[in-house]
Amino acid sequence: MRQIFFDTETTGLEADKGDRIIEIGCVEMVNRQLTGNNLHLYINPERASHEDALRVHGLTEAFLSDKPKFAEIVDQLLGFVAGAELVIHNAPFDIGFINAELKRLRRGVLTDHVAGVRDTLLMARDLFPGKANSLDALCRRLEVDNSKRTLHGALLDAELLADVYIRLTRGQDALLMDEHGDSAGGDMDAKVEAVDLSRFVLPVLRASEAEIAAHAQLLADLDKAAGGACQWRKIEPQAVA
Template identity: 90%
Template sequence: MRQIFFDTETTGLEADKGDRIIEIGCVEMINRQLTGNNLHLYINPERASHEDALRVHGLTEEFLADKPKFAEIVDQLLEFLAGAELVIHNAPFDIGFINAELKRLRRGVLTDHVGGVRDTLLMARDLFPGKANSLDALCRRLEVDNSKRTLHGALLDAELLADVYIRLTRGQDALLMDEHGEGAHGDAQASIEAVDLSRFQLPVLTADAAEMEAHAKLLAELDKAAGGACKWRQLEPVQPVA
């Protein structure tokens, strides 16, 4: 599967009111392996950035003045994205800006050109309900090093997002894989010898009163975050009727 981790920087927050894209970062991954085939573009938006946006990305009007306009890079961009699944954090924002640019050029919408869109913000909200799920928050929670992110940059943010995505979607099989996706002996197809656990006598530890109280408090917090009974409640034993 070919995936592109995608991010933009813009002159402001409102594409429908004339804000424009000033930077695009694309990081390619095929079958969960980064390829190094990335795309990084600065774009002349033909307007100044809002002060708040400038503080975020630091890309001045003077720096962008000699960069190509979106119409000059659109073919390169769409060719790079063609058929891939885009992975974006808060996808409606970036897609809204790209669609506004494409509309000016009568080039349809972004989903006409790509294989699909996956929003990691929605994924994170499902996994961590009630928690902060910004890219910075996910980097801290998932132990992704974002110490170089003093300013927002589209390529750096796309690279961080790729790391975050891998950790968000890593299953138990990752415990048996090294960083190159190979097994402990260099064979991705290596088989693992089954262990007969019936020969072991495992101790059963009963929770004490303080642990039961802490468990009940945690379930109450999960119920509140989920807006109803959390899944764990379905596993609780039914109390017999006296």
């Protein structure tokens, strides 16, 4: 299964009012293995970013002025994502911007070119209802190092999203599993040497008098709360001499 972790940076928040894409980051994963085959594009939006957006991504109009326009990279982008499942945090935002760019070029919509779209924001809301589920919040909760994220960047955010997704689904150990669920390098037919457990003398730790008294008091409290003998009385083992 081929998945692309996908993120964009834009001049503002409203694609339907003329805001444009200025950066695209794509990180490829095949059968839950990150391949290193990534795509990173800067794009000349032919307009300035809003001040609030500029504070988020730091990509100035001067920096982007000599970058290719979207029409010049559209084939490269669509070729890279073709047939893959896109994994996006807050997918409607990024998909909306890509579709606005494709509409200008009469190239259909993004879902015409990919196998599907998975929204990790919706996944996180199901797993952590009532909690903050921004990418930064998920990085903190799932112990993904985002210390380099002083500014938003499409490729960095896509890389962070890949780590977050792995932990949201099966955890980091999934990268060590093959497609059949066997551990990497494992041999299902390998023989395991039998161990004679009778060789071992296991210590028996007995409760102290204080611990026995505390246990008895706890049972008495449970009896009182239950209005009779608590369930523990029925299974409590006989004292060993």
